[in-house]
Every structure is written in structure tokens, then in C-alpha cells.
Amino acid sequence: MAQNLWELRQTKRMTVKELAGKSGVKADSIYAYENGEPIKMADLEKLAKALYVNKNEIKVQSDPVPKKKPAPPPKAATAPAAPKPAAPAAPQAKQPPAAKPTQTTSASEGQLDYLRVLFAKLNEDETAVTERLGKPLEELTFPEARQLLNTYHKAYTARQAQRPPDTRRKRGHLPEVVDDFEIEYLQTQQEAGTVITFTLFDKTEFTGRIIGFSPYNITIQQADESEVTIQKLALAYYTAAKAAA
Amino acid sequence: MSLSDHLRYLRALRGGVHTQTIRDAIGLEAVTPINHAETQYRPVRDPELVAKLAAYYERPLTEFQWHNARPRKYLTFYLARALKTKEVVSLTLRSGEQLAGKVDWWDLGSVGLWDENGRFLVVQRHAVVDWPGADSEWEDI
Numbered sequence: 001m002a003q004n005l006w007e008l009r010q011t012k013r014m015t016v017k018e019l020a021g022k023s024g025v026k027a028d029s030i031y032a033y034e035n036g037e038p039i040k041m042a043d044l045e046k047l048a049k050a051l052y053v054n055k056n057e058i059k060v061q062s063d064p065v066p067k068k069k070p071a072p073p074p075k076a077a078t079a080p081a082a083p084k085p086a087a088p089a090a091p092q093a094k095q096p097p098a099a100k101p102t103q104t105t106s107a108s109e110g111q112l113d114y115l116r117v118l119f120a121k122l123n124e125d126e127t128a129v130t131e132r133l134g135k136p137l138e139e140l141t142f143p144e145a146r147q148l149l150n151t152y153h154k155a156y157t158a159r160q161a162q163r164p165p166d167t168r169r170k171r172g173h174l175p176e177v178v179d180d181f182e183i184e185y186l187q188t189q190q191e192a193g194t195v196i197t198f199t200l201f202d203k204t205e206f207t208g209r210i211i212g213f214s215p216y217n218i219t220i221q222q223a224d225e226s227e228v229t230i231q232k233l234a235l236a237y238y239t240a241a242k243a244a245a
Numbered sequence: 246m247s248l249s250d251h252l253r254y255l256r257a258l259r260g261g262v263h264t265q266t267i268r269d270a271i272g273l274e275a276v277t278p279i280n281h282a283e284t285q286y287r288p289v290r291d292p293e294l295v296a297k298l299a300a301y302y303e304r305p306l307t308e309f310q311w312h313n314a315r316p317r318k319y320l321t322f323y324l325a326r327a328l329k330t331k332e333v334v335s336l337t338l339r340s341g342e343q344l345a346g347k348v349d350w351w352d353l354g355s356v357g358l359w360d361e362n363g364r365f366l367v368v369q370r371h372a373v374v375d376w377p378g379a380d381s382e383w384e385d386i
Contacts, residue, residue, distance in 0.1 A: 181350040181357060182367060201339050201372060215354070232354070233257055236338050236372040239364050 004062040006034040006110060008051050016113075023050035031114035034062050035149065064108040064142060107145030112137050115145065118152040122159065186213045195241040196220070200234045207241050246339060246374040247320070248295070248313040252283045253371070254339075255302045271297040286317040314380040323376050324351040334358065336368060337375040344368060 003011075009019050009030075016034075020027040023046040030047075033039045038061045039047065048055045115137060119126050130136050133148075140148065189196060190210040197207045198220070206228050208220035219229045246254075256262055264283075268276045273294075282289045282298065289295055299309040327334045328348040335345045336356075344366060346358030351370075358366045 181352045182355045185357065185367060199340075199342075203340050203342070232369060233253065233371065235369050236340055236342070237344065237366050237368040239366045 002057055002059040004034070004059050004065075005030070005039065005047065006062060006065050008053060008058060009034075012051055014051075019047070019050055023047050025050075028114075028117070031110060031117065032153070034065060034110045035108065035114060035146075036062060036064060064105070065110040066108070105142040107137070107140040107142055111142070111145040111149060112140075115149060115152065118149070118156055121156055122152065124152070183213075183215075186210060186218065189240075196238050197241045198230050198238040199236050200230070201236050202234075203236075206230060246312055246371065247286075247316045248289055248309060249283050249285055249317065250371040251309070251312040252279075252298065252302075255304070256283075259302075267298075267301055271301050273297075286321075288313050288316045312374075315375065317370065319379060320370060320373060320376065321351075323378070324348055324356055335377055336373045338368075338372045339374050340372075 009016070014022070016027050016030050019025075020030055023030075023043075025043045025046050029040075029043060033043070033047075039058065044055050044058060044060065048058055051058070116126065118124070119129065126137070133140070137145075190213070193209050195207060195209055197205055198218070199205050206220060206222065208222040208228065210218060211221050211227065212219040215232075217229050217231050218235075219227055221227050256264075256267075264276045264279045267279055268274075273279065278291065278294055279298070282294060295309050295313060296306055299306045324334065326332075328351065331347060333345055333347055334356075335343065336358075337343050344358065344360065346360040346366060349357040349359055349365070351357070353370075355370055356368050358368060360366055
């Protein structure tokens with residue numbers, strides 16, 4: 001069953017920063033995804049790979065992260081908040097994370113974390129923001145926090161777009177570090193039992209079915225059932241053999 | 246082929262001599278510059294080190310300089326551009342063989358190509374010695 005991105009990340013004991021480093025997906029995007037923004041397909045694949053799960057094990061749209069601590073009671077001096085239930089309800093069972101946010105749900109920890117990240121990037125003083133809001137960030141409701149996130153995220157995106165091209169952060173032709181196309185290809189060919197011809201630097205050829213591989217070598221079984229391990233350092237290229245054995 | 250790959254190849258030809266042995270032979274204090282020269286993705290910026298290594302392996306300095314002008318990053322640029330523009334790449338291997346095809350994917354160690362006969366080839370990047378515009382058409386990425 002699919003799980004929220006933040007749940008999977010926490011299960012793997014990873015911070016957002018670590019997941020960003022491992023997956024190649026920006027930390028900002030991960031924060032946004034964990035706060036309910038639908039995950040782009042390209043990022044979903046990278047995140048799944050970094051978390052060692054299948055794509056379909058991650059919810060494309062995560063539910064909000066439940067708050068660990070209850071929100072502090074509203075101060076007497078503050079303006080009246082949204083109407084609350086007249087009588088205190090019986091002790092509530094712990095809400096499952098999948099619960100949909102309602103008007104009165106408090107801002108999630110993830111939202112607040114991401115807001116603070118944006119404040120830092122925009123050199124925004126949190127005290128000044130809370131003064132404008134009339135309450136601390138922890139007292140924001142989920143929709144209020146979402147609204148604020150939208151505003152600051154747009155401001156950040158607009159600022160990034162205004163930077164002269166030569167000062168924009170360049171993303172190289174990566175992710176070399178996260179793409180393992182050859183491993184996927186070898187895995188597929190091994191499972192299919194494809195007969196492959198391997199050509200070495202000195203043009204020596206070996207033909208057989210892959211029975212195992214590592215980043216440094218490939219072991220094949222030849223037609224006479226003998227096994228050969230080819231060191232990749234000596235390998236020039238390989239291709240499916242013309243006629244299947 | 247980058248100088249890094251060339252150095253690893255030459256060391257393999259010498260039976261995988263330890264880099265500490267090379268350090269002692271060329272009079273370096275540390276082994277780190279040799280390890281870096283073998284693993285880095287950009288050109289080796291220390292001409293003195295390049296000259297010392299060429300002398301150690303008894304190869305012409307110009308050969309090392311030629312490889313140093315074709316680092317792994319430049320091949321990455323060529324492959325990434327070809328993947329985007331769908332242009333046919335032409336790769337010259339150390340064996341002298343020339344392979345051409347359209348890039349299907351590339352990663353850290355290899356490139357997947359479709360050649361004109363419809364064959365799918367997986368070419369090891371360390372086997373590629375040259376490609377068109379190798380030392381002139383690139384962007385530091």
C-alpha cells in the first residue's frame with residue numbers, strides 16, 4: 001500500500017537533506033511534496049530509488065505531516081479565532097496521518113520547517129512575519145500555512161528568475177550519480193537470458209548469458225557451460241548476439 | 246579517453262602496480278595527487294605531475310597531454326548534447342574501432358547506443374579515446 005513520502009523518509013531514518021542528496025531531488029521540492037504538492041513522475045522515480053522502494057509504494061500526493069505537539073491555547077489578547085466546538089470532545093483517538101486537513105487543523109511541522117527555509121532564503125525575519133500575522137507560526141492553521149507557503153514560494157521563484165543567467169545555480173549534466181542505466185540493462189538481459197557478445201580492448205570476444213555482475217565485472221556462462229568473469233576495465237563494448245543460442 | 250582512464254589502463258598493464266610505488270618512483274611526498282589524477286573528471290591541472298607520470302610510464306608527454314585534453318566531463322557533455330539533439334555520435338575506441346549510433350542513455354560508466362543496423366550497443370566510457378570536437382566543443386559542466 002502506498003505511503004506518504006514523509007512516512008517513508010522517516011522510516012528510513014533520513015532527513016530531507018539526506019534524501020535530497022541521495023536522490024538528486026531538491027530539498028525544496030521534497031518539502032513541497034511532503035506538504036501535499038503532487039510529486040512529478042521524474043522525481044518520483046528518483047525518490048523511490050533513493051528510498052529503496054517501488055514507485056507505487058509512494059503516494060503521489062502526501063497527506064500532511066501530523067503535528068507532534070498540540071497547538072498552544074490561544075492567548076486571551078488575540079482576536080477571537082474560528083468558532084470551536086461548544087463542549088470539549090471526549091479524548092480524541094490519535095488521528096491517522098491520512099486524515100484530510102480541515103479548516104481548524106493546525107499547520108504541520110513540515111509546513112513550518114519549509115516556511116523557515118523560505119524565510120532564510122529570502123532573508124525574511126521570522127519575528128517581523130509573526131508580528132504582521134499577529135500570532136506565532138505554531139498557531140497558524142493548515143490552510144493559513146499553505147497560503148503563506150504559496151506566497152513565499154512564489155516570491156522565491158520570482159527572485160530566482162530575476163537573477164542574471166551567469167549567477168543562477170547550474171545543474172550539470174547529472175545525475176550521473178543516481179542513474180544506473182547499465183545496471184538496469186544488465187539486470188533485464190540477465191532475467192531474459194539474452195545471449196550477449198562482449199568485446200574486449202584487444203578485440204577478443206566472449207559470448208554467453210549473464211549469470212551475475214557487479215560494478216566492476218560481469219560473469220557469463222558460455223555455450224559450453226563454462227563460466228567467464230570479464231573485468232569491466234578490459235571491456236570495450238557488448239551487444240546482443242546476432243543469433244540466439 | 247581521459248588522462249584518468251589512461252593512467253588506470255597503463256597501471257593495469259603494469260600488473261596493477263600500487264600507487265605508493267609510483268609515488269616513491271617519481272619522488273612525491275603523498276600518494277593523493279596520483280589517486281586524484283586517476284579518478285577526477287576534469288583535466289589534471291598540474292603539468293609537472295603529468296610530466297612525471299608520463300616519464301614513469303615511459304610514454305611521450307604529448308600523449309598524456311592529448312588524453313588530458315579529453316576528460317570525462319567533456320565526453321559527458323558530448324553524450325548529453327547528443328541525447329538531447331538526437332544527433333548520431335561517433336566514438337573511437339582504444340582498439341581503433343569506430344562505433345556510431347544514437348544515444349539511448351548514458352551514465353557514469355557506459356553509454357547505450359542504437360547503431361544504424363538496429364543493434365543496441367553498450368559502450369564502456371573508459372574505452373572511448375576520441376570523439377568529434379573532443380578537445381574544442383565542450384562546456385565546463
